[in-house]
Each structure stands twice: as C-alpha cells, then as structure tokens.
Amino acid sequence: MVEQLIGTNQNSSNVVKETSTENFMDDVIEASKEVPVLVDFWAPWCEPCKQLAPMLEKVVTNSEGKIKLVKLNIDDDPQIPQQLQIQSIPAVFAFKDGQPIDAFVGAQTETQIKSFIEKLTGPIGPSPVEQALAAAENEFQNNNFSAAENLYLQVIGFESMNPEAIAGLAKVYIKNDDFDKAKELLNGLSEEILHHDAVKSALSALSLVENKENLISKESLIDIINKEPNNLKAKFDLATSFAAENEFDNAIETLLQIMKKNKEWNNGEAKEKLLKIFEVLGPDNELTKTSRRKMSSIIFS
Template sequence: MSFIISGADNQNNAGGDLIKETTTQTFVADVIEASKEVPVLVDFWAPWCGPCKQLTPRLEQAVTNAGGKVKLVKMNIDQYPEVAGQLGIQSIPAVFAFKDGRPVDGFMGAVGEGELRQFIDRITAGEGGGVEQQLEAAETALAQDNVNEAANLFAEVLQSDKENVNALAGLAKCYIKSGDLDRAEQMLGMVPAGQQMDSAVTSAKAMLDLARKSEEAADTSELEQKVADDPADLQARFDLALALQAKGKREAAMEQLLEIVKRDREWNEGAARQQLVEFFDAWGANDPLTVKGRQRLSGILFS
C-alpha cells in the first residue's frame, strides 16, 4: 500500500461550498452575508493577468486545506468591475478578506504558499481548531486506517511547522502502515533531539520496531501447534505473539505474552513483559486494548 501526500485530489471536490465565482448581483449574498458565518476571501482577477493564474490555484489549495474555516469567492473584474472600483483596487491579483460583513485584511500580488497559510491563519484566528484540530483529524483518520487522508493532514501541519513532533510522529506511522519502514525511520530522524522522548515519538518508534519484527515473524499455524504440543515452550509462545501481532490479531498476541508472564515473569530477562510494554506503546496509551492489557499485567505482577 502506498499513499501520496498531496491536496490535489481534494481540490476538485472543494466546489460549491468552499470555492465559487461571484457577480455584482450575487456579491452581497456570496461575500457580505456569507462572511457573517465564516471568513470569505475574495480573489479579484482577470483572464489576461499572468500572476492571477499563478495565485488562484494556490489560493484554492490553501482554502481547501483550511478545512472549512474560510471560503473563497472569485470575481472577474473585466466582467464585473464595480466592486473592485468601490474598494479602490488598482492592480491585480488582489485578495480581500471579509469577516462579519466587512473587509478586514488583504494583499496584492502572487504571494507564495507559506504567506497564504499565514494570511489564512491570521484571518481565521479564533475560528476554532487550527493546528490542534488538524492533528486531531489526522489521528482520527489514521485510527480508521484512512492513511492517505491522515498523511495529507500531517504533511499540511509540517508545511507550517516543520518540527511539529506530533505531525512528524504521525506521518512516520502513516509510512509504517503503508509498509515503507525506511521512510518512517527517516521521518523519526527529523525529530529534534530534545523531543525524542515525547510520547508520540516513542509510540511511533515502538510501532516501527514492532513492524520490523513482524516482517520476520513465522507462520502462526506452526507456532500454534508447537504451543499446543508443549504449553511450557515459552519461546514458541513468544514467537507466536509476534506472529499474531503481525496478522493484526492484537488481543490474541497480548494473551500469549500475558501467559508467559503468568508462568515465568523473569523468562528471558523479562522479555514477555518488555514486549507487552512495546505493544502498549505502539497501540497508544488510550487504546482500549492497552488499558485492558496494562490492568491485566498489573494484576499478574502484583498478585
């Protein structure tokens, strides 16, 4: 499985609600009234304007990436010059931001992607969410195995904050889920030295380590037979746990390791307990199976 970090696929769907053309007659409804609900950017352009052709696609992408916090309305000043004249626009491209029915900010010229993000962040300050909302949406998508969507959201955060530890770790997890373990390792290598022990990073590292072990995991049927033939074969149980985890049978894998701890908590220098902790780190502290597993492990250790 692979994924592409790009917003291009979403742009075509931005359509009616987020991005539209307006006229002199519909300007009040499309901009003035609409801006009372959510900030509206107005792109004043003309077909002959070269810089307009550079700016408009960037604007559309930036608005799409903002996830509904802002809308874009485009106005061809050749066809509808009245509003541009009222605003005193003398050169294009020109972008005005409307909020609560009035213009509050703007710029002229084909600015870059970074400046557009900053402009939108400034206009939408207090509109809810921002980076935290984006990270939350990315985590939700990842938990639902929507790897492409999660990767795009994490990448968008990194475009404005290249050292955001949650986004770096999240994108590494996307690479792990897609099977690109080398790229995941490279992504984790970009985490600043002082944040290597952040919980998001340690979780991604545990997930990566687990994925590498899973690549080497044996077939479960043979191991299941070995355990059935000799329940005291703790090495077979340990190998079976890794093989089950590789197949996505997390609870069954956990049960095998818990059984090892029950039988001999110090086996192989506590390997089963350590592997359980690695499972929990990889699954995440709030995963229901992690919570259940930690309770079970504590019950065994302190009984």
C-alpha cells in the same frame, strides 16, 4: 480541504497591528486593560521571526477577539525591548491589565502558541493545524492512508517539526509496509521530539513490525505450542507475530500467559513487549487499561 485548514491567509487586520515606541502606550498598555495583548518583538533579518509570525497571526485570529497581536520592529524601535531586557528574538510578551505577565522566546509550534494563549484567554477553538491533524487521524482510522498521508505532509510543510504530524506520517508508512521511509523520518529527530508521546508511540509501532518478514508463521508456532505448551519462546514469537499484524488483543493475551508462567522470562522480555504495545495503543485505550491491570496483578502476585 488542507489548503482551507492551514494554507490560506485569514483576515487578521482587526487583531494584528504594527506599533512603535510612540504608540506603545495606547496599542499595548491601554489596550491590554480590555483584552490581553501579545507583543511580537521581531526584526527583518530574523528568520525564526518570519516562521513564527504567520502562526501567531493564525492562532490570534482564530481566538475570535479574545486576544490581540501587536508587532514591534526592534531595529526601528529599540527602547521598549531594552526596557524589557530582551536579549534574543523572536520574543513574545503577553500584556494584561497594563502589565507584562508572561513571555516566550524562540520558535514555537502552533500547538504551543495556542496553549500559551489559552492560559490568558481560556479555551479557544481548534487551530487550523489541530483541525488538519484531527482530519488526518480520522482518515487514518478509516484506513484512508493516502488521504492521511497528504494531510500529515501538509501539516509538516507548514510546521516542519510538529511531533503529531511526524508520528502520524510514520504510522502511515508503517501501515504501508514502507519501514525504511518510517525509519528515515524518525531518525535524527531532536531529543525533545523523540520524547513526545506520539513519536514514542510511532517508534514502538515500528519496532513491532520492522522484522515481520523474518518471523515464523503463526500456524507453525501454534503447532509447536500445541505440542509443547510450556515452550515460552514459541509463545513469545507467536505474540510478536500477532503484534506485527496489529492483532494486539491476541498478542497481549499470549504475553500475559508467558508472564503467568514466568514473569521475568528472558530478562522481562514479555513485559517489555507489552509496554511497547501499550505505547502504540495509547494510555486511554480500553485494551491498554484492562491489560495493564492484568499485568500489574501478575507482577504483584
């Protein structure tokens, strides 16, 4: 399944070709008057070029003829790169109607490449990586964690810094109570990846569960609350236990009860915990939407 999605070489001969200074006018300038043309400026010694090339070819091939890819070796043909003032590679220029209209420099994920191309062509079908990620998410939602893990690992093997795959794999480890592996995976990521929504969600999910073995049992906390209805610390601990067991509706309701009593309790800890849960659930989740409205009404009451 995974090999079919991201591990095979698709036939790209119709949309990918090598060019030279002599043929650049025909292969790029004239050709771009029919469909947009990407020019991949590369060199044999450039390792990032070798990583970028197969992803470019896959996305372009998947566009079903909406765009073409032309490759130019800057060592063999330095004139065009000099005219375009290219200072580092890989550099990819988009040509349309005979003119360069957009470009990027450096390594990119397959998702970023697809987004770049779609600005030129309009929507194209899901890329192989996107298909693999969707399949992994489906397995995860159906509690098939081993299958999800395999899919995420395959994506990471193809695209090592894919934030959706990293976050998905971390959540698989969390579901399996393998918190150390989740921490190891998430530690040391670049600032850019750490700020990706999927990775922030995984970090929040880890923060909700990593100390759950030290939590007081829910039964004991409920007994305390029944005797002391205004014991907000016990309610917070109960909400923490609910969240650690993925009982997010109960956790949210308990945290909202705390905020109704004291919206700034313990320096706003109930609100902070709510925000972490919302991050785990995602902004489009219905529970997130309704609970955010309830939280806002409490804050501004």
